[in-house]
Amino acid sequence: MAIASMTGFARMDGAIEDFSWTWELKSVNGRNLDIRCRVPASFESLEPIIRSAAGELLKRGNVNVSLSVDDHARTGSFRINEAALSQIEALMRDLAPRLNAAPPRLDGLLALRGVLEIEDAALAPEVAEQRLQALQQSLAAALQQLHEMRRIEGQRLSDLILGHLDEIERLRSAAAKIAVTQPELLRKRLTEQLSTLLATQVPLSEERLAQEVLLLVAKADIREELDRLAAHVAAARVLIASGGPVGRKLDFLCQEFNREANTLCSKASELALTNIGIDLKAAIEQLREQIQNIE
Structure with a gap:
């Protein structure tokens, strides 16, 4: 199954002799599947058919279905x-x-x-049934057209999402390279600060210095956050590849992405790492904006 967007439009015209009609379907983002019908009087029986047929193809989105008819031969x-x-x-x-x-x-x-x-002039039962069947077939074609448009838009969104995931992975790798140098940088900084403070006093022992550095490194350790970011990227790629209505799961992953990015920024002890964290949050926000459109 392919990824589908929640936005789309379809229009389907039809006619039987002097009876003509037009179906118009519009779909936008929504938390659930919400189908709203607007049909002429005497065609209310189509509403449950519309909801059932739409529910078989679409899983999420606000869908507006309208029917307009023109019966040229029927005069009241x-x-x-x-x-x-x-x-x-x-x-x-x-x-x-x-x-x-x-x-x-x-x-x-x-x-x-x-x-x-x-x-209104009475309509023969067989004529009414013929029209009803034709309207249902036309509706099915319109729904299929809408579904296909949503899938085409979904493919475009998939490409954009994969691009954002590539950027998140690139930033994660850059943060990992900086994280390797963190212990030595923290040790050097602490030594310089202590040298200034204790210039006229007995210097801190190497053992005590090592303990302080160890505490600072433990507080600034971002390896767990980086590992979880890598796992989230992998999970998002699997969801995209599997297809189907995965928008909710991707949205949940975005929340997890944000949580790790925020923790990384709070632990950053270097300006370079802080900048990466900011860029990471921006990339995650761009990812989230695209995922909001996924079914």
Whole structure:
């Protein structure tokens, strides 16, 4: 399976004789799979079909599905709502003695809400079933188009993510090279500081100096952080290679990356190592931004 993005768009048109339709599907980032449907009246039965079909292909993202139809041959007929008209007539009779007003005009009565209705012409059951089947097939094609677009975008994101992982690995290797020189640098620095402080006094014994250096080295030791960074990079590469809906797992790894980078910066005793830690955090943030788009 390939990595898929959560963003995409699809449009599918169709027609049967004088009945035409258009499906439009839009997908953006989301924590879970949230499907919102907008269909014309009398097509509400399609909503559970839309949700089921979308759920089979998509695992995460906010998906908006809209259907517009145009039935050129089907024209409705006007009908008077007798019940509504009777209520209006009763109100007119009650109000007439109290008001000095001209009687209502016919066009005014027909303009009142609920008096004049449009009744759609009856549709043969076999025609309705044919249209429903065609709409479902068209929907399936639109969903497949959306899925393919998300996969294409996912491949582009995979390349970017792998590039960020390469950068994190490069910075980790640079930090490891500096870490090797840490004990000697700490010893030299401590010796210089003690020489200044104890210039007129008895110098610190070599054994005591070694103990102090050992304590400083233990506090500044970043080997565990570097090992965990390497493990996280390897885990992220495995997830990318395996494909599928791995966005949540990658997002969790980003949190672990940040934790190690923060610890590395707090332990850094050299400016060069601090700079690497800052660059590492920037690379991890760029990685996180791309992972937010992964399904």
